[in-house]
Amino acid sequence: MILRATRFLTMSLLLLPAASFGAETMTLKLVQPVLVDAKEGMMKSPQGVACTSDGAFFVADTGNGRLLTYTFKDDAVKGGGEIKVPQMTSPLRLQLNSKGEIYVLDGKSRRILRLSPQGSFLGYLDIQGLPAGAAPVPNSFKIDAKDNIYVLDIFSSRVLLLDPSGNFQKEIPFPPQHGFFTDLAVHTDGSIYLIDSTNSMVFAAAKNAAAFTPLSKSLKADMDFPGYITTDRGGSLYVVDQNGGGIIVLGADGAVRTRMLSMGWKPGLLYYPGQICLNDKGFLFVADRDNNRVQIFEIK
Amino acid sequence: MNFRYPTLVLSILTIFLCMCLVSHAEENDLKFKLKPGANGKLCLGCHTAFKEKLTKPAIHTPLKKGQCTGCHNPHSASHGKLLVADAGNICSTCHKSVVPANAQSVHKVVAEGSCTKCHDPHSANSKFNLLKGGNDLCFGCHKEMGESVAKVKFKHSPLVKGCLTCHDPHASNKAAFLLKSDVPALCIGCHKTDRPNFIKSHMNYPVAASRCTSCHDPHGSDRAGILYNNVHKPVVSRMCNQCHEEATSATPLKTKKSGYELCRGCHSTQVNSMFAKNMVHWPILSKEGCLSCHNPHASKHNGLMKGDLITTCGRCHHDTIRRQEKSQTKHEPIKDGKCVVCHDPHASDNPYMFKKATIIDQCATCHDWQKHSTHPLGEKVRDPRNKNVSVQCLSCHRSHGTEYKHFIPFPSTSELCVQCHEQFKR
Numbered sequence: 001m002i003l004r005a006t007r008f009l010t011m012s013l014l015l016l017p018a019a020s021f022g023a024e025t026m027t028l029k030l031v032q033p034v035l036v037d038a039k040e041g042m043m044k045s046p047q048g049v050a051c052t053s054d055g056a057f058f059v060a061d062t063g064n065g066r067l068l069t070y071t072f073k074d075d076a077v078k079g080g081g082e083i084k085v086p087q088m089t090s091p092l093r094l095q096l097n098s099k100g101e102i103y104v105l106d107g108k109s110r111r112i113l114r115l116s117p118q119g120s121f122l123g124y125l126d127i128q129g130l131p132a133g134a135a136p137v138p139n140s141f142k143i144d145a146k147d148n149i150y151v152l153d154i155f156s157s158r159v160l161l162l163d164p165s166g167n168f169q170k171e172i173p174f175p176p177q178h179g180f181f182t183d184l185a186v187h188t189d190g191s192i193y194l195i196d197s198t199n200s201m202v203f204a205a206a207k208n209a210a211a212f213t214p215l216s217k218s219l220k221a222d223m224d225f226p227g228y229i230t231t232d233r234g235g236s237l238y239v240v241d242q243n244g245g246g247i248i249v250l251g252a253d254g255a256v257r258t259r260m261l262s263m264g265w266k267p268g269l270l271y272y273p274g275q276i277c278l279n280d281k282g283f284l285f286v287a288d289r290d291n292n293r294v295q296i297f298e299i300k
Numbered sequence: 301m302n303f304r305y306p307t308l309v310l311s312i313l314t315i316f317l318c319m320c321l322v323s324h325a326e327e328n329d330l331k332f333k334l335k336p337g338a339n340g341k342l343c344l345g346c347h348t349a350f351k352e353k354l355t356k357p358a359i360h361t362p363l364k365k366g367q368c369t370g371c372h373n374p375h376s377a378s379h380g381k382l383l384v385a386d387a388g389n390i391c392s393t394c395h396k397s398v399v400p401a402n403a404q405s406v407h408k409v410v411a412e413g414s415c416t417k418c419h420d421p422h423s424a425n426s427k428f429n430l431l432k433g434g435n436d437l438c439f440g441c442h443k444e445m446g447e448s449v450a451k452v453k454f455k456h457s458p459l460v461k462g463c464l465t466c467h468d469p470h471a472s473n474k475a476a477f478l479l480k481s482d483v484p485a486l487c488i489g490c491h492k493t494d495r496p497n498f499i500k501s502h503m504n505y506p507v508a509a510s511r512c513t514s515c516h517d518p519h520g521s522d523r524a525g526i527l528y529n530n531v532h533k534p535v536v537s538r539m540c541n542q543c544h545e546e547a548t549s550a551t552p553l554k555t556k557k558s559g560y561e562l563c564r565g566c567h568s569t570q571v572n573s574m575f576a577k578n579m580v581h582w583p584i585l586s587k588e589g590c591l592s593c594h595n596p597h598a599s600k601h602n603g604l605m606k607g608d609l610i611t612t613c614g615r616c617h618h619d620t621i622r623r624q625e626k627s628q629t630k631h632e633p634i635k636d637g638k639c640v641v642c643h644d645p646h647a648s649d650n651p652y653m654f655k656k657a658t659i660i661d662q663c664a665t666c667h668d669w670q671k672h673s674t675h676p677l678g679e680k681v682r683d684p685r686n687k688n689v690s691v692q693c694l695s696c697h698r699s700h701g702t703e704y705k706h707f708i709p710f711p712s713t714s715e716l717c718v719q720c721h722e723q724f725k726r
Binding site: 033089225290 | 577580587
């Protein structure tokens, strides 16, 4: 028993530095760029990408007004089938729920569409029970593991928390001093993060918190214009520097751990990236907007 | 009795100051082992021009007392003009309280320690050793302001009296722009808000706590009431209730609708055409809506813009503006603050909110590229670095500039070319 405990303690102590400094030593290895659909048609300004743990991934092929579905297994990408519905003109961001339903933010209608896993239109996200006030204008949203939906409502300067059926649960107002929020992230522990693109700052609200507070200082020196944010299981935050062509990893404390990738056109480089998706197999999918492709990286 | 007490205090202070100066003089005499009586006379023996300076009405106290050594070392110094401290810091060794500890704004020249831009360190014809008297001194640097103030039809009388009526020349611990108090407190000092004329001219709306400078140009304008030159039509026609609730309501300053929905009431064609596009500029859809960029009442700038476009666009797109500032080659529309030459600030179907459908078409509105460039461009020419993109202007240039010449993202043209033409790589 004592021997086991000692072993456990030793292992924990040995692993502790690895966990703490993991982000600093993190690198991305390009697996492959994804350029075309099943009919060899090129992507055009893809802004969104969503992925699953079983290797499926979906691309918001924004410029072509469609979604593309792929599978990624054993380092090989297959598929590229098209999903096109008349309600979807300019798909910007994607999220998947546990049933495999696809949620799409459409830039033109500024509404969130629900599609079946096969791609048929199920309806718009119909928010029920909102307190009196203006209808929300989402410029981003996220879905957590329990299928709760978090909507970044820029018209009313708030984050809406909805249950999986779209029923209003609560709202958290934007902090009093802020620039322009372009995205939010939700961690498995229930914390919500906002990325302020104009001030390059991250704000956070712990689970059940009623307000957002600054998590980081201004990170203008580290990024040009952050456009997207997500988290991993360990609590690290991944911020996409849209105008700087890179991905910045922040610790749970908001401090910059590392910057990955750089701007360019060649494979492995980014040109005005949009959404990213991390899957639990250690792969990172990047909607590389102005390179008209999605790139898959292995996180090392 | 009332008269005697301040006189007494003043006398004590004067005596104290004299004692300090005398003691300082003695200190210098000892330090430099000056001959008896030499203090103040010795320097003038060679620097004869200073005799004339000593006839001017305003003389710097150390000079008046003959203490040249207050600022200069007679033998050697590490600073120009034998100054005992750096020219940027020497004044603050005595004038410590010029910038208050919690200053909210500091005059740039003060922050830089360039006191001599306004003051003559020896003597001057104007009080406080100022190089010029009155507003002429300020307008020496703030030329644009001077010219505009001279031309305006309706002048603000405090400005005619002097800039220092409202501004502190060194620093302010109360407000931005070196203001002696923040707006509206500063304005209310003169403009009594309970007077019938004031109330009537503001259509009975309780504006006493509002920011006066959101409508009025404190430096004067060509419009009555020194409103900014560009005024929103409902303000001109005194129809405040077109946007705001009635003056008699419980919340008179509240707008009837929020964000862009309020503006849509009149500007429906504009708003509807925006919403017909694939991408609306996000700030329009925010809580601030159109007011993210426009002033609702009046503005110095055309289109009721909050500022010039570099400032307005740069509030969010600071990285882009910064890139242009650093760029070795300047792109004229950006340099001139004409972001809207290329971008539609409201909505667009095109990449980067361009006005034209393709990047080549956009650049070709100014650059007749086909006549000066033989490099193949266009949809059919694929980029060797990434076959999913075609070769277009931004394949080689970043339109807002880079740290290199000609907006190219590499230090030299050859480094740029070999990105695609790898066979020529050395």
